[in-house]
Amino acid sequence: MQDEIKKRAESWLSDAFDEATRAQVKDMMENNPAELTECFYKNLEFGTGGLRGLMGTGTNRMNIYTVGMATQGLCNYLKKNDSSSTLSVAVAHDNRNNSRLFAETTAGVFAANGIKVYLFESLRPTPELSFTIRHFGCQSGVVITASHNPKEYNGYKAYWNDGAQVIPPHDKKIIEEVNKVTIESVKFNGPKDMITIIGKEIDEIYSNAIVGLMLSPDAVESNKNLKIVYTPIHGTGVVLVPMTLRKMGFTNIYNIPEQDITDGNFPTVKSPNPEESAALNLAMKKAKEVDADIVMGTDPDADRVAMAVKNKSGDWIVIDGNQAAAVLIHYLIKRWGELGKIKGKEYIVKTIVTTELLAEIATKSNVPCYDVLTGFKWIADIIRKNEGKATFIGGGEESYGYLCGEFIRDKDAIMSCAFFAEIAAWAKVRGKTMYELLLEIYAEYNFYKDACVSLEKTGKSGVEEIYAMMEDYRNYPFKTIAGSPVIKIFDYGKQLSTDVNSGKTEEIVLPKSDVLQYLCADGTKITVRPSGTEPKIKYYISVKEPLPSIADFDNVSKTLDEKIREVKKELDI
Numbered sequence: 001m002q003d004e005i006k007k008r009a010e011s012w013l014s015d016a017f018d019e020a021t022r023a024q025v026k027d028m029m030e031n032n033p034a035e036l037t038e039c040f041y042k043n044l045e046f047g048t049g050g051l052r053g054l055m056g057t058g059t060n061r062m063n064i065y066t067v068g069m070a071t072q073g074l075c076n077y078l079k080k081n082d083s084s085s086t087l088s089v090a091v092a093h094d095n096r097n098n099s100r101l102f103a104e105t106t107a108g109v110f111a112a113n114g115i116k117v118y119l120f121e122s123l124r125p126t127p128e129l130s131f132t133i134r135h136f137g138c139q140s141g142v143v144i145t146a147s148h149n150p151k152e153y154n155g156y157k158a159y160w161n162d163g164a165q166v167i168p169p170h171d172k173k174i175i176e177e178v179n180k181v182t183i184e185s186v187k188f189n190g191p192k193d194m195i196t197i198i199g200k201e202i203d204e205i206y207s208n209a210i211v212g213l214m215l216s217p218d219a220v221e222s223n224k225n226l227k228i229v230y231t232p233i234h235g236t237g238v239v240l241v242p243m244t245l246r247k248m249g250f251t252n253i254y255n256i257p258e259q260d261i262t263d264g265n266f267p268t269v270k271s272p273n274p275e276e277s278a279a280l281n282l283a284m285k286k287a288k289e290v291d292a293d294i295v296m297g298t299d300p301d302a303d304r305v306a307m308a309v310k311n312k313s314g315d316w317i318v319i320d321g322n323q324a325a326a327v328l329i330h331y332l333i334k335r336w337g338e339l340g341k342i343k344g345k346e347y348i349v350k351t352i353v354t355t356e357l358l359a360e361i362a363t364k365s366n367v368p369c370y371d372v373l374t375g376f377k378w379i380a381d382i383i384r385k386n387e388g389k390a391t392f393i394g395g396g397e398e399s400y401g402y403l404c405g406e407f408i409r410d411k412d413a414i415m416s417c418a419f420f421a422e423i424a425a426w427a428k429v430r431g432k433t434m435y436e437l438l439l440e441i442y443a444e445y446n447f448y449k450d451a452c453v454s455l456e457k458t459g460k461s462g463v464e465e466i467y468a469m470m471e472d473y474r475n476y477p478f479k480t481i482a483g484s485p486v487i488k489i490f491d492y493g494k495q496l497s498t499d500v501n502s503g504k505t506e507e508i509v510l511p512k513s514d515v516l517q518y519l520c521a522d523g524t525k526i527t528v529r530p531s532g533t534e535p536k537i538k539y540y541i542s543v544k545e546p547l548p549s550i551a552d553f554d555n556v557s558k559t560l561d562e563k564i565r566e567v568k569k570e571l572d573i
Contacts, residue, residue: 007039008132009057017065024057041460046178048171049377052155053144055098062098062154064105065183070156071142072186073178077170078115078139080177088116088136090198093128093144094301095235096154097264099123102144106156111190118396121199123227123234123262125302127412130163131206132198134407137161144300148273149534151265164380167384168511179507207244210415213405214248215335216426223425224249227292230417231256231283233272234263235300241417250421253378255437266300274299274306274400275452277318284308284316294424294434296304296422298413303376304400305413306520307420309434322355322450322542323438324420325396330441331357331402331423332363342367349379352492352510352517353527353540358396360445368394373492373513375532376401380409390572398450398540418517439550445548446523449560453573455538466530473516473528482566484520526567541567 005347012025030038039058044051044066051070055062063301071454078087082387089110093103100123107119118136126143133141139161144216146155158174166174214220229247230253238260241252250517259268259282266272269279274297283295285309295316308318318328330346336342347368350358362369372378379395386392398490401411404419420434427437442448474493478486479500490497492515495508515529527540544561545556 001039003106006038006039009036010398012058014183017235021057021063021065024046028057029135036458037110038459042206044074047532048167048177049165049375050155050157052149054065054092055154055511059402062102062156064101065186067102067105067144067156067181068186069181070107070178071106072113072422073111073181074140074158074174075115075187077177079113081170081173082139084139085118088138090116090118090129090132090136090138090141091143092124092126092132092141094121094146095123096144096146096261096266096300097319098154099144100143100265102154102156103142106144107195108161108189109187111192111194113190113424115194116511117195118196119190119196119567120202121197121343122185122238125412125414126157126200127303127410127414128206128240130408130410130412131209132202133159133161134409135165135202135205140567143301147301148271148275148299148304151269151568153230159410159484162380162384162409167211167377167381167400170174170559175501181397193284203230203240203243207240210244210405210412210418211247213415213418214422215332215339216422217249219426219429220422222426225252225292226250226425227228227254227290227427228255228421229256229283229287229290229295230311231259231280231297231530232302233259233269233274233279233299234261234266235272235296235298235302236262237302237413237417238262240302240414241296241298244414244418245421248418248422254286254292256286258282268299272300274304275321277306280306280308280318286317287316294421295426295473296417296420298417299400303411304422305402305416306400307434309438311435315434317439319397319435320450321398321400322357322448325350325354325398326357326361326441326448327423328396328402328404328416328419329394330437331419331426333361333367334391334439335426337365343392344550347382349382351375351378351397352490353529354396354398355448355450355542356544357441357445357448361441364445367406371510373459373510374529375405375522376411378511379403379411383409398452414433426451438546440554442547443550446544446546446554447553447556447560448542449557449564451540451541451564451568453541453568454531454534455539456534456536458535462535466535469537470514470516470530471526475569477516478526478570481518481520481524481526482563482570483524484524486518487521489517490519524563526571539571539573
């Protein structure tokens with residue numbers, strides 16, 4: 001292995017690399033063998049969604065060379081797949097360090113390969129990139145982002161002509177082309193006349209389309225002074241979220257000035273991940289000052305949104321992604337029904353790790369609910385397959401990603417902020433808060449509580465440890481979890497579900513994925529999977545109980561909390 005690492009490192013001493021890069025490689029070779037190993041022990045893998053990794057020098061790092069090679073491979077595949085002389089792509093980027101450099105590098109490689117590029121003038125949300133691909137009829141697109149990862153990371157996400165991230169068969173074929181590329185074969189710095197700079201004109205069209213989805217304009221009009229606190233957490237939502245909310249009619253939007261500053265170092269938060277409630281601390285402080293109605297914060301590339309609301313004691317709490325998804329889907333289905341928009345061919349979509357409460361809500365209204373693998377590209381795939389045959393109402397995933405309508409094919413925090421503000425206004429017309437609306441949903445269906453635990457396993461050894469853990473879970477499955485018998489096991493890697501009592505197996509008609517899921521007799525659901533974007537293994541815990549009345553909320557909540565603690569103890573996490 002060390003010989004292979006040395007060989008890879010030595011190849012980066014050629015004239016194909018700039019002087020600073022060569023100097024860094026030499027320094028690692030002479031003074032830091034451990035760092036050399038981490039930077040060169042493998043190629044930064046172009047996975048099914050693209051690239052994501054630490055920024056730095058080496059084959060296992062995000063830099064202009066790994067970005068250039070990925071783009072050259074994508075160019076080669078686009079040309080093989082479509083012989084049209086009018087190939088075009090869209091390119092966007094977030095606020096991270098080096099994001100503009102990587103976006104311009106990407107655009108330059110596309111241009112050098114004779115592919116027309118629509119490059120945003122400055123940082124833009126990921127969902128706007130999806131919209132732009134469809135708007136211009138592009139064959140593909142790329143956004144430079146590492147979403148909510150720590151500041152040391154960056155990434156490269158590839159999209160197809162429907163505005164969704166690439167899926168089979170294109171993803172595997174693109175990977176094959178990328179793996180053939182050598183640094184010498186990359187065409188950098190194409191002609192500038194192949195690159196069209198775009199910006200505010202697309203912002204207007206995109207935000208207008210979102211406003212056009214409104215279901216309760218009268219409620220917004222009567223509550224236009226709703227107090228909304230919003231933060232982009234230093235990221236790309238800084239312009240478009242307030243712009244869209246104002247277009248809807250909202251006039252009382254409070255920002256967090258220090259977090260409106262676009263900064264890839266995210267100086268005001270420990271992590272820019274909205275799944276971590278601390279990311280909204282400054283926003284909730286502002287909410288207390290102004291007695292706000294709702295708090296929203298978007299992640300750096302503005303495809304996910306976290307929401308905080310006041311509970312019955314008047315304290316601000318961050319509701320989790322499953323709770324927010326339940327509020328959204330309940331509202332969408334209810335309003336679609338009231339407006340006569342449900343004709344019998346409408347549907348929602350959720351991922352397999354997202355709360356089953358969404359399926360319960362849909363079933364009660366006779367609306368089909370599709371289950372898909374983790375990753376919004378699979379939600380987009382269902383929309384594509386149903387295009388012209390059935391209508392997508394909305395969908396979501398537990399990690400704070402949601403979508404409504406069909407003109408975007410990725411999770412969209414700009415749209416989600418618009419809808420959550422609208423729901424808050426709609427609830428207020430009925431004399432309710434967002435929190436009270438959530439409790440009513442629990443009382444009508446079931447009270448679900450969900451928890452997600454991530455164990456970080458970094459480096460080469462971490463990858464190996466995660467693999468070994470998954471094999472142990474697969475070969476020695478749980479028989480009971482927290483006292484409840486396991487009645488069904490879903491192995492998405494083998495694409496089989498097993499009824500534990502009868503031993504009967506059924507095919508899982510979803511793509512193969514390294515995910516294990518256990519369903520217990522009491523409704524507890526446990527899912528284990530390696531993260532596709534981070535060096536982590538993730539555990540998703542879902543428990544439920546009936547909520548006889550809202551007055552019983554505290555007692556049932558304590559029961560569910562205790563059940564989650566028992567599950568964690570049994571899983572040793």
